Amino acid sequence: MRGLPSLLMLPLMLAACDGPLSALSPRGPVAAEIAWLWWAMLAGAAVLTVLVLALLAMGFGAPRPARARVWIHGMGLWFSVAVLTAVLAAGLWVGERILPRDDGAVTVHAHAWQWGWTFTHTGPDGAEVRSDNLLHIPAGQPVDVLVTAEDVIHSFWVPQLAGKLDAIPGRTNRTRIVADSPGTYAGLCAEFCGLGHARMRFNVEAHAEWPPLLAADDADTADPDREVRP
Amino acid sequence: MTDATQGAASGGPDESPARPGVQEAEELAIPRNPPRPALALHRELHRVWANDRGLWGQLTAVNHTTLGLRFMGTALVFFAIGGLLSMLIRAQLATHDGAFLDTELYNQIFTMHGSIMMFLFAIPMLEGLGIWLLPKMLGTRDMAFPRLTALGYWCYLFGGLIMLTALLFGVAPRDGWFMYTPLSDATHSPGINADVWLLGVTFVEISAMAAAVEITVTILRQRAPGMKLTEMPLFAWYMLGTSVMMLVGFPPLIAASVLLEVERAFDWPFFDVVRGGDPLLWQHLFWLFGHPEVYIIFLPAAGVLSTLIPALCRTPILGYNAIVAAVLALVFLSFGLWVHHMFTVGIPHMALAFFSAASVLVAVPTAVQVFAWIGTMWKGQPELKLPMYHILGFFLTFVMGGLTGVMLAIVPFNWQAHDTAFVTAHLHYVLIGGFVFPMMAAATWWMPLIFGKRRIKGLGEAAFWVILIGFHGTFFIMHLTGLMGMPRRIDVYPDNPEWVWLNLTSSIFGFVLTIGFAMFALDMILQATLGKRSARDPWGAPTLDWAMPVPSTSYNFASLPGPGMWARVAADVVLPLARGEGVLPGAPRGRREVLVTSVGGARPQHVALLPGNTALPLWLAASIGVFVLLMLAGAYALAGIALIPVAVLVWVWGRGLAPAGDLSPVEAAPGLRLPIHHHARPSLSQSGLFALLVADGALLASLVFGLAFLSVVTVGPVPAPAGGGGADTVTLLAVVVAAVALGVGAAGRAARRRSVAWAGVGLALNLLALALLAVVLGGLDDPTRHARDALRAVLAAYVVVHVLVAAAMSAFALDQFRRAEITAEVAGVLPAWRHWQGFTAVASALVAVAVIAQAGA
């Protein structure tokens, strides 16, 4: 009964799904792969919900023979195993395709602290360029982000470009983001990290030309001890 | 009070057919006792089993009906408080710049909402349900350890009050209900907020361990004679699964909480990366508990459904065996999927794939149950009575929650949805769908048995609809909110106007939901106060819990259902039971007696004498509370001293188990003479000790897992070569292990020969081991130096505590010899001591190996 309206509401939802942080309006292949996975799973889930609820409603009719073989083995075991295997396989397939791999992708470094981000890129002259809360990447090609943390656990997330990855003290994690076209994409810290968590935002700027000529005031030296920005 | 004589079932009990699908145990035949006037029996039993009068009587109560209801009532109060907090959350999130809570307070509120709902509502609620219902369903008069029931309740109440007080004073925990470190460590969370969580929750979990032990033992040893394990009501199977999961699942949480508290208090760096610790160790230990926790909450609710659905459809459940298998599979599988809470911490994809598959697999036993329930409804004739409404609410909600759960188990999707409102939506679909709806069904089902009143028509149905609409209105669109990028645990979102309509909708329906819950509560209150008297067994139920007067009496059954009695529908046996025709009728000896049966076939073994009303549990819980408060205050030396009264009271507790009075065998039925428990083995206490040792082993395993994790997985600074690897430490440890192991022999001889001398040898060996351990501890490295040093010290402390207890038990045995309580027939504490000593020997050997291996590495 719930599944059906959700299906009918689809077009409406699609329109409502837009937004700078929406995982449902992907702007790159990684996020797009996950988005179609979601829509497929949603459709399947809606069908299953309707199916179960219909069977349930039919249970209110006159008593009829119910055999354990059908219900327990057929539905409970084999049917569910079949559905789950399909979902699992799809998940693994997508997962493998979007992993970072050794293909010489541009690498940038994201360092999280309470409460902000310091990004380190290699500039045109090979020197390190740092900027706070603004990450530069080339458009149209994969970028690997090395994620680290200064103090507590944070999480690096640019919903339109890829899934999230935690920034954990003592570890370096690698994730891959891809933006199809130049533009600015919103990112945020997804792991609760204290008082400044809600405001721990950043932007990703995808450039057509790489390496870009960064404005001088973009590049400043990060001071991890700084207070949360207004 | 109850009128035990009223209401006669029509037709003699012998004419009605046995419940279909249940084989009567032909081998076991117990003759019936001659019938007696039911009223006289009632008076006799009530005098023995009732609580004392007045307020004091409430403080000294140990009765499972009283305490089960009190657990559930208290849990409902906490549910109301948690609900109130959720309204504050929803009010704050209704607009993008909600200004009425500041961030600090908001963080406390959502942390307390989650913690209260999980630890102070859901878990105590299911414990209360089990404690209240199991003895009634299994055909006995009380839980195995009534004083433990009371101790659990007081620990729960005091721990909960400590957490609430902290909220009132604005120092409540604020790091989220899973308390991730380093955010929750002393540097990033100064003040007592995090300590309130660590100490308060651990205090409350004493009640979970107590409940787990006694639920396990009650199900295994107190079933009606002839009620084989494979024939017992499904609810008991579910609770058995739950209690086993609690025995194994809670120790990792307790271990983690103790470690983090020690880190905060004494700077032992278990989770500090600079000194070789690892924040991921906390996450592993927490979710090793946290995932099973979800099933601990779900299984009892599913047990309720497996009880109510067949009863409301007037047909036996479809696939009893398959459901039992599903429960066991869930118990097993749920310990293998904790990593799905950690898909974003950077674990290699292939490992994630394994846990993803395991997480998906767990949906299979759940599907088996769902289809078995629906098949049962096809088979039978479902009646749309009020509990059925809530069961339908369960289906609608839980199926969707289960499906979003499968989605979240798919790794790439999890990377997007994790830590967003999508997860908040999912977890409420599962918790409210899978727990709250079944509990509401249970409440409406068992209300007549609790209060003896019928409900007032109409209000209950209205409450259901408001709750259903409120719930889905609140949480359905939250899936979308999350996918549109809204993370959980944020208080403002000034830059995201696109989330406002979603949140506003959720908030409005959230208030509808609350109104629905208030209506439900009102309905319960009206039924309890204004409802008309209910007839006995108003549902025509097939289970024993209804084979008694309404409201239920303090002793449940005037006589216990024998073979051939429990397998019938309740209405057929209620009268013979009330007239004392069953086993062990009345209380002729003026003491609380229950029947103890064998684990598999439920053959009568002996009669256990249960303790009566006492304030001891209250004092013990209060003295533990003093310890907790002193720890909170940072008065660690004083806290150490506060353990002395705790130890004294535990000793007094043990003294309460000593044999007293008439120890002669009891005639339970014509020709069935049974010894009392002092003369019989294995006793309930012994079974309880085994259950406790399972939990203790899980605690040790958690600590050893921690050490292994830090050594193998953590990439941190390599520790300076550990001291304590010197030849002298190795020798010392070897001697300690040898002394404890010899203690096992001494305890065994003391038990077999009833030998006071061997008991003395055992005490001496344990004291020797303690003295040597003191030297070993002195030789260990400074535990603040490196995480592995700290964990080694904790393992050594674990051994110290166990040897200390072993020494106390040997001293207790000597004391029992002195009092001449140990005789040829009565073994007293000796068997328990031997088992404890054996466990301690194995544990100390394991720890010694771990410590030495680390030092060598």
Ligand code: HEM
């Ligand atoms: C009465 C209706 C309820 C409402 C309106 C409600 C609302 C909420 C909301 C809005 C949050 C998200 C806070 C945030 O992430 O910013 C939340 C978190 C949570 N809720 Fe509820 N909730 C309700 C009942 C329950 C129940 C019955 C349970 C459990 C049995 C529960 C368990 C939790 C947990 C575990 C969290 C996570 C807390 C955390 O992030 O630390 N809630 N709830």
Ligand SMILES: [Cu+2]
């Ligand atoms: Cu952060």
Ligand SMILES: [Cu+2]
């Ligand atoms: Cu954050």
